[in-house]
Amino acid sequence: MHDLAVVGLGALGTHVALAAARKGLDVVGLDSGTGDHEHSATGGRTRIFRLAYTFGTDYVPALQRSLTFWNNLSSRYPETRFETGALMIGDPTDPEIAKAVTAAQSCNLPHELLDASAMSTRWPMHHLVPGDIALYDPAGSLLIPPAITARVRADAEALGATLRFHSPITAIKESSRGSTITLSNGEELRSRQIVVTAGAWSGRFVPEFTNAVELRRAILHWFSTPNDFEYGPTQFPVGLRRTGNVRYSFFPQVDANGIKVNLHSPKQVVPHPEMREVNLPSDFDELVGGLKRTLTGLGRRTASAAYVESYTPDYRILLGRAANTKNRWLLAGGSGQAFKLAPALAEHLVELIQGEMPSLSLDGVIRSPGTPAVEAVRGP
Ligand SMILES: Cc1cc2nc3c(=O)[nH]c(=O)nc-3n(C[C@H](O)[C@H](O)[C@H](O)COP(=O)(O)OP(=O)(O)OC[C@H]3O[C@@H](n4cnc5c(N)ncnc54)[C@H](O)[C@@H]3O)c2cc1C
Structure with a gap:
């Protein structure tokens, strides 16, 4: 027994x-x-870790506890994680950006708030529109499942x-x-x-x-970049973009496919987990247009893949x-x-x-x- x-x-x-x-x-x-x-x-090959979380302060203690584990694991096995930091970029009144800023400030998490000028020096590929802010969370990282x-x-x-x-x-x-x-x-x-x-x-x-x-199917896409170094995990933080209707998460380049993005359009509800067909949404070209206006330098789409996950309401x-x-x-x-x-x-x-x-x-x-x-x- x-x-x-x-x-x-x-x-x-x-x-x-x-x-x-x-x-x-x-x-x-x-x-x-x-x-x-x-x-x-x-x-899949990559996941995002963030401490200044878009779900707000309730999550911070559990994230901190998990971070202790990730720190310990990657100190023994460096291949498990890249300490990229995380960027949350967009409209400060967007609920997810606002919650991340509140989590960083009210839980006294190390963080930086960057304006367009500071971003153009540090991460010039991210184009901020007037009114956008960028929150940098140095505890963010790229986890390698x-x-x-x-x-x-x-x-x-x-x-x-x-x-x-x-x-x-x-x-x-x-x-x-x-x-x-x-x-x-x-x-x-x-x-x-x-x-x-x-x-x-x-x-x-x-x-x-x-x-x-609800079982939902997320479709991820990879785009080529001008060089592996600036878009790679030693230079390019993981993160999230929320500028008007332009919404996506981004992951540094870890292979020849380029960077990975999750374009945040409504996910399809599917009846069972084996449904991994890639169906592009009708507004796909518009979503890619928004992506390329805000994350510059991206070339052609090199790959797409679908994954199914269970979501509670x-x-x-x-x-x-x-x-x-x-x-x-x-x-x-x-x-x-x-x-x-x-x-x-x-x-x-x-x-x-x-x-x-x-x-x-x-x-x-x-x-x-x-x-x-x-x-x-x-x-x-
Ligand atoms: C596209 C995508 C992106 C994501 N991005 C992030 C992110 O950036 N950061 C983050 O924190 N989280 C992210 N998540 C969420 C996270 O990856 C998942 O919540 C987590 O991996 C779920 O793992 P699980 O163990 O619950 O399920 P699963 O990984 O699905 O594992 C279930 C296991 O059960 C096994 N199983 C099923 N039936 C049986 C049976 N009858 N007998 C024995 N075994 C069985 C299956 O083979 C499977 O291995 C993402 C998820 C997806 C899909």
Whole structure:
């Protein structure tokens, strides 16, 4: 009998396995694929970390806790992160820019506010229109999911976790003394507690999840740049642009495809996570025009790719005991923001499972009590 079984080893499941192994639990993790495959929400090569966050001050403690983890990991494994800093550029009255500025100022985070003249010296490729501001968050960074996943897995295994890939789970049966997990090959495992971190597939094991989230497909695009150096991760911060209707996030160039941008037009809602076709929106040319006017020097589009993620209505992550269960927990509904927060979320969940008072409040980050898929558990 294991202490904890983790169902799904994407970003969240991998961090839960490590956090549980650190507590000395006998943990087994299972994934139907490789754990960071292109169909999962953890697919792709890069993610953004920011401390002066556009979701506001509630997130700052969890982000700071996660930053401690990222600092420690990248000091041991430099390939896991580039310390690029982050830029939030745009209209100061835009709610996301305003929240980031408020988070930086009210939480006393190191930051700089730059005007058009200062930006033209430091990052001339970003063109500010009159009235735009730029907030620079030096704690921002570019996280590298494949490198991170590999190192977090290895750390979990070094602490005794058993992680199994290409091992789809078909059923979980609960009893008062634990649960029985059935794999597709008929094998059965027993565990006292189960964590479902199966991303967009979590509804198979927590039926209420299906009504608690929407599966949305984000389409990312890569554009060529005039040179790898100025647009590369040693010079070019990650960031977000919000100037009128021109809205996108940007990532430095890490390969021959050039820089990556996420053009923020409404994401398509899809019925299942395997829907990775790239459908360009009807206003695509207009969106690219806005991009190229504000981020200069970009050349042709070199690639596009689609990823599916589960979103809750208020973007808060689902973390807690699964509704109507005794020993089944849910951590899912990443809402496009869970990668950067994964260390803090996993630590919090393992504390709850252990019956401990969580060392950090995640109010405002995880869904409020009464949500259909999870029951609120705040400690003993
Ligand atoms: C395009 C995109 C951009 C993003 N950008 C950012 C960003 O910049 N910063 C940020 O912080 N966050 C970002 N996010 C969010 C973040 O990447 C996700 O929230 C996070 O990776 C979700 O991970 P997960 O572990 O919940 O799910 P997943 O990675 O989807 O993992 C679920 C796993 O469960 C497994 N599984 C499914 N069914 C079974 C089964 N029956 N048995 C066993 N295993 C099973 C799957 O194989 C999969 O590996 C982004 C997300 C997307 C899609």
